[in-house]
Amino acid sequence: MKTTIDNSFEDFKTALNNSPDLQQEFRENPVKAAENITTNPKETDSWIYRIIVLSFGLIILTIVVTLTIMSMDGSQINAQVLTIFTAISSGSIGALAGLLAPSPGKQ
Structure with missing residues (x-):
């Protein structure tokens, strides 16, 4: 599951707190879960x-x-x-x- 966040740590913490699926992914394999996080396309594209x-x-x-x-x-x-x-x-x-x-x- 891809999770989109803006380019700030506060947005990352909010997404992590609000998503039980993302929390579970980070418990199982943090590296793989971090690869599934995408940033705001306006910032990177x-x-x-x-x-x-x-x-x-x-x-x-x-x-x-x-x-x-x-x-x-x-x-x-x-x-x-x-x-x-x-x-x-x-x-x-x-x-x-x-x-x-x-x-x-x-x-």
Whole structure:
């Protein structure tokens, strides 16, 4: 049985206290039981962040290219469309900056 915990000892103690099956596994074979404990995938899987960063980057790039094509086409850009594109792109840039900035707890 796989048990998922965050990367702290307090979470490990809580999981051990709340799970009689995990306690029994540790009594029988502590090494094997420790191998069955997995950490939070957000902390260990770098592909999650790569996919998110790629998605936000593609959103920003698509909006810039679309606005460039619309302005070169000679057609009038509706102010409402421009506002929507601005909101989407600024939200994507903010989310991208938030992902790439180091968190205060991991300095």
